Amino acid sequence: MKLLQAPEKVLAEHYHDLKKKPFYPNLINYMSSGPVVAMVWEGYNVVRTSRAMVGDTDSGEAAPGTIRGDFSVHISRNVVHASDSVEVAQREISLWFHSSELVDWDCCSRSNLYHV
Template sequence: MVMLQRCILKRILQQFYPGNQESTKCLLSRFPTALLDGHGAVGHRSKSSLPDVVREQTLIAVKPDGVQRRLVGQIIQRFEQRGFKLVGLKMLQVSEDLLSQHYCEMRTKPFYPRLLHYMTSGPVVVMVWEGHKVVETSRMMVGHTNPAEAQAGTVRGDFSHHISRNVVHASDSLEGAQREIQLWFQRKELLNWDCCDQTNTYEA
């Protein structure tokens, strides 16, 4: 398939550079094999060319109150405008088993039954975002756990009214993000793709 595509491309280039085999050969050699084979297009599964420091990932979940209040779009918009790349997204009714693993450190807390009731009261929208220092930045964007202490401009500062209904969850560390992403997503559900503006966003 690749050889056929190269032959077609060669014929097209020869029309633009008639009699100039050197120019045709040079341009053809620069044309990426991955793109010829259809793997380099935006939106297809591909191997990202970004360095690992830029490909840090975090888990963001819009909790049932955020979904009920139709805030999903506004929350997604904030992360997109910040320049982060969405690599995983799904909506689900969370099981108590999944929540018990996610909140494993809180299972002995007195408020845990109320937390389970809250998190199973409606659907959750869970996402994986990728970018430079995305874990640390996302925590700042989301704001303090207690909305009363969250600054204006943060998700909780703008949308939440009480600590029991704080709209959104964000991973608190790199290790926590890795654990949570593996818990909520299968590997095949995460897309490894190159965003069209990444060179303007991350490269000097």
């Protein structure tokens, strides 16, 4: 996890698939207007679990108890992003983190948890 001011170059690459959308300039402006917290999560079914915790992209549809359901006021200000696949997560992690910033470790409970 790290707190940073998102470089416009990283934002442009992160949101490259939205570049032709009319809201793209506002998105980049909003995302570069203050610091962001970037995190890498690891664990069993982490993509599915994290997306469940984050909630629907449209905050109006996000369930209470999810991050977007509790803290977002509009789809254009949805407070949090979660990768939608392991492949996308790997690409996004490489955008936001240098390999030297990532820690690879084995938790003592890992062998018990994943062999259930």
